[in-house]
Amino acid sequence: MSVFAWIETTHGSATPSSWEALGAAKTLAGQLGTDVTAVVFGTNAHAIATEAGEYGATNAIVCEDASLAIFQLEPYAALLSKLVGDNNPQAVIAVASINGRELMAASAADTNSAMINEVLEIEVDGGAVVATKPAYAGKVRSKIKATTATVFLALRGRAFPAAEKGTGSANITAVDAVPVADNLTVTIEAVEAEANVINLTDAAVVISGGRGMANNPASPPGGVDDATIWKAQDGFANVIQPLADVLGAAVGASRAAVDAGFIGYEAQVGQTGKVVNPDLYIAAGISGAIQHQAGMRGSKVIVAVNKDADAPIFKLAKYGVVEDLYDFLPTLTAELKKRLGK
Amino acid sequence: MRIVSFTRSTPDTAANVEVDGSGKVVWDGANIVNPWDEYALEEAIARAKETGGQATVIAVGEEAHEEALKHSLAMGMNEAVRVYEDGVNSSDSLTWATLAAAAVEKVGEVKLVICGKESIDVQTDQHIYQTARKLGWIMLSNVSKILDLSDSSIKVERTTDTGVQQVTAQLPAVITVLKGINEPRYPSFIGIRKASKAAIPVWRSSDLGVTLPQSATEVMAFENLPARDMTTEIIEGGSIEEKATKLVDRLLEEKVL
Ligand SMILES: Cc1cc2nc3c(=O)[nH]c(=O)nc-3n(C[C@H](O)[C@H](O)[C@H](O)COP(=O)(O)OP(=O)(O)OC[C@H]3O[C@@H](n4cnc5c(N)ncnc54)[C@H](O)[C@@H]3O)c2cc1C
Ligand SMILES: Nc1ncnc2c1ncn2[C@@H]1O[C@H](COP(=O)(O)O)[C@@H](O)[C@H]1O
Secondary structure, eight states: OOEEEEEOEETTEEOTTHHHHHHHHHHHHHHHTOOEEEEEESTTHHHHHHHHHHTTOSEEEEEOOGGGSSOOHHHHHHHHHHHHHHHOOSEEEEEOSHHHHHHHHHHHHHTTOEEEEEEOEEEEETTEEEEEEEETTTTEEEEEEEOSSSEEEEEOTTSSOOOOOOSOOOEEEEOOOOOOOGGGOOEEEEEEEOSSOOOGGGOSEEEEEOGGGGOOOSOOOTTOSOHHHHHHHHHIIIIIHHHHHHHTOEEEEOHHHHHTTSSOGGGBBSTTSBOOOOSEEEEESOOOOHHHHHHHTTOSEEEEEOSOTTOTHHHHOSEEEOSOHHHHHHHHHHHHHHHTTO | OEEEEEOOEEEOTTOOEEEOTTSOEEESSOEEEOHHHHHHHHHHHHHHHHTTOEEEEEEESSGGGHHHHHHHHHHTOSEEEEEOOTTOOTTSHHHHHHHHHHHHHHHOSEEEEEEESOOTTTOOOOHHHHHHHHHTOEEEEEEEEEEEEOSSEEEEEEEETTEEEEEEEESSEEEEEOTTSOOOOOOOHHHHHHHHHOOOOEEOHHHHTOOOOOOSEEEEEEEEOOOOOOOOEEOOOSSHHHHHHHHHHHHHHTTOO
8 A cells, every 4th residue: 555656866866856746646645545655766765765754755665776876667667566566556656757657657567557647637536546637739638547456647747736845754665676687678878968958848937939030130150051040049049048047947949940950859849849837938939830839838827929919829828029039038038137136 | 670660540730629518529630640650650661671671560449540550551661450459448558558569479570669759649658668568678768869770789869858878778679769860751652552552451359369458547538628717918018128027027926937
């Protein structure tokens, strides 16, 4: 029994969004009349488990085996599946990061359990867990009931409030890793970490640029092959990024901007990109196609900056500014610096 | 090398989707092949050709998915199969993965399964990981580049939440690929003609020799989105500065800064 919360770790710390999983686990455990067990694998797992106790976990299961230092699906799933088999938790909850969703799905398959991804809401109905999740690119939602003894839930980032830190402490149990067969062992040859890039799906503020980024009045230096790409990239670097810096925001883009080579694919927001869920979303030079909306309509406050007053994005926006983004955004950045005292 | 790819038909991305009075999901557009799958299909076709192998595309589910299978054949996949069982809840990923894994085994001698990153309609992003577990194969998700592919191993570049990794794994393996890994080809005219005439075999669980687990999930209901309770305020002002000041006022009031 118990509700498991998987606390994701990187470089010896818990990822901040993990406390959302712990918060949701606490609420669900309360409804089911049970307690929360934090599950922590990787470097520093003991210290992180102690921290999980402060966030409200009653128990913690830790494993610091070297094979778990960097997330790898196979050894992580082998251990989690064994722990689920041994302890029969009613639910296992993680945030749907890349690793979280894979681990939940894999262990659900190993233990023939229900798995629900991108969960927006959780309720208990006659002892069974029912979760609400987006369907059809977030154009509708579905309610899914789990019919197995354990249900694995991967939560949409920022859909649940993080647990609050208190003074509790968890009973910590250390366990051994479960060895995996050689053919399921990968060799990580190189890792290139992104320096200080704010993760789009975790960000409280997101600023995205679209095809309109190409209309930069700055002129490219001689020898530039493609003036349009240069202009748009210059705009992302010198107009969008400074605004993002003031706000601690992540930078996104429309598919048109990505396909035109203005910015990398990983920045795409939308139905075939990332789904973001920030408090504030600023769309600059984006028309607001239905596929783009699918990735950002869940944002709390949407601001659109577009020089075309008829752009569909204004229907979704709470605040609209009908201006050239190259005139408006630098002024906005200056104003924010002043007002936020930066 | 024998390569398998999965695909499905989904509503056109531009379609408006809603839940009608009877609780059914309806949309106002045609079906298309799941956009993420086009990159997987392209990669499967190219890699099968390069290694002198065969590429098989599989859909699990109702007849509607044959459209995606035909599109895949028209692009150049060598053969297509649909896996279907009456009365089975193939929207349950555990059921789906059990069928999918058994189908890969029935194709036989498969070394690599290449899939799209996710289905844009059911939006589960779990089928493939579960299929890999049911097969007992290694899973490499979010592959942005195949750096090396030999008869016994694969080296890829993959994106994680914190950066990019280069990893080598033994085959057989299951991978999901990202947009940007290639430029999917358009079906040729001849390809479309050939595909339209192709008879697509249907495999049932008895053909696959699997006993399906009990469905682990049940869809209770689809719901329309809660209405966005808001009106748009266009920020007016005599100058850019005035508009910027007003917008910052509003954002401070909203407590989103
Ligand atoms: C299968 C499929 C999947 C798709 N998936 C996605 C997806 O995931 N995400 C996504 O975003 N799109 C997606 N799309 C594409 C989508 O349909 C649109 O084409 C795309 O979103 C348009 O991007 P945009 O708004 O930047 O460009 P446009 O529609 O060209 O809009 C540019 C806007 O910028 C404004 N503008 C121009 N210059 C300036 C300026 N100087 N200052 C202010 N405003 C200016 C214009 O008024 C215009 O409104 C998909 C399409 C398909 C077919
Ligand atoms: N019913 C289906 N038939 C075939 N492939 C599918 C089906 N459902 C999902 N897939 C494929 O599985 C991959 C990931 O899907 P998902 O886990 O649903 O996000 C995509 O390549 C999908 O095309």
